[in-house]
Amino acid sequence: MFVTELVCVKCGRRYEMGQVEYTCEACGDDGILDVLYDYDRVKQVLNGRSLEADGNQSLWRYLPLLPLPDGARLPRLSVGCTPIYEAPTLARELGVGRFFVKDDGRGPTASFKDRASAVGTTRALALGRHEIAAASTGNAATSLAGFAADLGLAAKIFVPAAAPEAKVAQLLIYGAKVFLVQGTYVDAWNLCQQAVAAFGWYNRSCAVNPFLVEGKKTGGLEIAEQMRRELPDVVMVPVGDGCIISGITKGLREMQQLGVIDRVPRVIGVQAEGAAPIAAAFAAGGEALEPVEANTLADSIAVGTPRNWRKAIKGVKSTHGDFVTVSDPEIIEMLPRLARASGVFAEPTGVVAAAGIKRARERGLIAARESVLALATGNGLKDVKGAMRAVTLPEPVAPSLDAVRRSLR
Ligand SMILES: *Cc1c(COP(=O)(O)O)cnc(C)c1O
Ligand SMILES: [Zn+2]
Numbered sequence: 001m002f003v004t005e006l007v008c009v010k011c012g013r014r015y016e017m018g019q020v021e022y023t024c025e026a027c028g029d030d031g032i033l034d035v036l037y038d039y040d041r042v043k044q045v046l047n048g049r050s051l052e053a054d055g056n057q058s059l060w061r062y063l064p065l066l067p068l069p070d071g072a073r074l075p076r077l078s079v080g081c082t083p084i085y086e087a088p089t090l091a092r093e094l095g096v097g098r099f100f101v102k103d104d105g106r107g108p109t110a111s112f113k114d115r116a117s118a119v120g121t122t123r124a125l126a127l128g129r130h131e132i133a134a135a136s137t138g139n140a141a142t143s144l145a146g147f148a149a150d151l152g153l154a155a156k157i158f159v160p161a162a163a164p165e166a167k168v169a170q171l172l173i174y175g176a177k178v179f180l181v182q183g184t185y186v187d188a189w190n191l192c193q194q195a196v197a198a199f200g201w202y203n204r205s206c207a208v209n210p211f212l213v214e215g216k217k218t219g220g221l222e223i224a225e226q227m228r229r230e231l232p233d234v235v236m237v238p239v240g241d242g243c244i245i246s247g248i249t250k251g252l253r254e255m256q257q258l259g260v261i262d263r264v265p266r267v268i269g270v271q272a273e274g275a276a277p278i279a280a281a282f283a284a285g286g287e288a289l290e291p292v293e294a295n296t297l298a299d300s301i302a303v304g305t306p307r308n309w310r311k312a313i314k315g316v317k318s319t320h321g322d323f324v325t326v327s328d329p330e331i332i333e334m335l336p337r338l339a340r341a342s343g344v345f346a347e348p349t350g351v352v353a354a355a356g357i358k359r360a361r362e363r364g365l366i367a368a369r370e371s372v373l374a375l376a377t378g379n380g381l382k383d384v385k386g387a388m389r390a391v392t393l394p395e396p397v398a399p400s401l402d403a404v405r406r407s408l409r
Contacts, residue, residue, distance in 0.1 A: 002042045003067050006033040006210060009310045017067070022208045029193075032311055033210035034250075035067050039257050048260045051225055057081045059115055059218040065254060066119055066218075067211045072126040075150045077108040079118045080218055084226055084373065090341035091372075094357045098371035100232060101354065102223060103344045105379030109170060111300075111347075112219060112244060112377040113143035119215030120204045121147040129202035130154060135192035137185045137240065137300050138167035139378055144204050145174035156201055158192040160185050164299060164383040184294065186305045206243040207307030213247045220251020223373060224261045232265050233370035236353035236360070238377055239269040239323070240301035242278055242312030248375070249315030265373070267321040268365060269312065270356030272296035272328065278309045279323035286313040297328050297386055300349035300378055324359040331355050335390040338376070345380035345387075353377075 006015040008024035008031040015024075015033065024031025046064045054061050059080030084102045091099035107114030113136075121144070124132045133156040134144045141157040148155035155176035159168070160183065171178045181188040189205065196203045206212040223235060235252070237245040245267065252264045271279045274295035281289040294304035306312075316323065331348050334355040339345045353374035360366045380387055397403040 001067065001069055002037045002064050004036045004038050006035055008032070009034055009314060022203060022210070029208060029307070032207065032308055034311065035210055035214055037065060039254070043258050047258055048228075051260065059118060059215070059222075062218050062221050065214075065221065067214050068119065068122055069126050072122050073151070074122055075118055075147055077114070077118070077147060077150050079107050079114045080222060082106050082222070084223075085342050085344065087342040090337065090354070095361050095368055096357060096366055096372050097369040098232070099357075100227070100371070100373040101338065101342050101344050101376050102219075102373060103376050104219065105344070105346055105350055105376055107143070109139075109143045109146040110379035110382060111139035111143060112216070112375070113139045114146070115218050116140070116206055116212040116215035116243070117143040117147040117204070120144070120209065120212050121151050121153060123211050124153060124202040124204070125151055127202070131156065131199070131201045132204050133192055133196050133201040134158070134204040135185070135189040137302060138163040139300055139382070140204070140206065141176070142167050142170035142174070145171050145176035148176065149174045156195065158188040158195070160188050164385065166382050166384065185303055189305075207241050213243050213250070213308070213311070216244050216247025217251040217254070218247075219244070219375065220248040221255055222251070223248070224252050224255035227373065228261050230371070231261055231263070232373040234360070234366050234372045235265045235267045236356050236372060236374040237267060237269055238298070238301050238349050238352040238375065239271050239278055239312060240275070240303040240349075241306045242308035244375070244377065245269045246308055246311040246315045249319050249321075253318060264319050267316055267319040268356065268360055269316055269321070269323040270352050271323065271325050272298045272301055272331065272352065273325045274328065275302050275304060276325045277304065278306055278312055279325050281309055282313050282316065282323045286317065297389070298331055298349040298352055299383065299386075300347065301352065322360070322365050324356045324363065324365065326352060326355040326359060330358070332390045335380070335387055339380070344376050346376040347378040347380050347382040348386040350376040350378040350380070
């Protein structure tokens with residue numbers, strides 16, 4: 001393992017690996033830790049040349065940059081190395097030089113969260129922990145349930161009772177113990193923290209467990225590696241708790257440190273207008289966060305009290321990026337547009353990054369000739385009700401050719 005220390009993003013206090021379980025002792029839940037590595041040593045085994053020679057088509061190709069003990073038992077489920085597609089028509093329509101989408105709705109449980117769960121469950125098992133809990137808007141939970149099934153762990157899940165049906169179905173099929181919490185994601189989060197403390201379960205919640213963001217970081221490592229010859233100027237990322245964007249910015253920076261890329265794209269976070277406390281905090285200087293009542297159809301980022309806002313804002317600043325917001329109608333409008341232009345059918349939150357490009361252009365954050373990559377974080381089949389808001393169900397037709405002719409008119 002190449003981890004050197006853990007550092008608190010709030011007070012800067014440093015810890016040895018294993019000295020604390022989740023967050024900074026001095027700052028409590030607010031003191032989220034960042035994992036530091038010995039990059040000089042990592043570089044000897046992980047660099048542009050070693051990556052080119054590595055045939056492993058999963059996130060384990062970045063194992064030296066993950067906080068896992070040597071010889072840890074890895075899950076069977078294959079995660080990572082998701083494809084990137086270019087969609088020139090959408091680039092033209094959005095007024096940017098080039099447009100790419102990375103389809104992370106292709107994980108084993110169909111969302112970006114699989115990257116975090118792969119690392120989180122591997123770590124839990126390596127620590128000898130067999131009961132693992134998470135609070136989630138839906139995808140983190142289904143992902144944990146899938147990996148728990150793979151590794152033979154018991155998953156305890158806290159989701160808002162209003163989570164989309166497909167996500168709840170996934171949980172139940174995987175055999176997780178599911179608590180459908182009467183309340184918001186914040187209520188589910190609070191209840192999960194209490195239960196973890198009371199029952200001694202391993203906590204997979206990304207915002208307190210610093211090792212989960214390391215899994216999410218592989219998205220940034222991959223973007224850098226896959227795009228190193230045509231690195232985009234800007235990477236757009238949907239933001240709820242702020243863990244994915246923290247991971248993306250860190251992964252991109254690490255690839256620069258390892259010499260795989262020579263600059264870091266600007267990373268722009270996109271929040272839904274009805275749940276945009278991190279965007280607001282960033283605009284106000286980034287020192288404090290004002291929680292809000294979350295209200296958006298993009299359920300995966302309906303987060304009123306984000307936990308990882310400091311790491312997210314620091315990460316975005318380190319890339320000279322920014323934050324924008326999009327409205328629910330703009331999200332709905334982008335659902336079929338992205339699918340028709342690129343072939344990627346994403347859940348509502350999965351198109352938020354693409355939807356943010358229009359706002360970022362209007363605000364002058366992206367120039368007309370610049371190339372942009374949008375991260376599609378979840379599969380469209382996760383939320384069919386959300387998708388149906390973007391289209392109209394056709395009238396049923398009689399089984400006759402005449403009816404088809406009439407319908408074509
Ligand atoms: C969780 C999630 C996000 C947001 O990630 P955060 O780490 O909470 O910012 C975005 N899209 C999808 C599909 C998600 O499941
Ligand atoms: Zn601290």
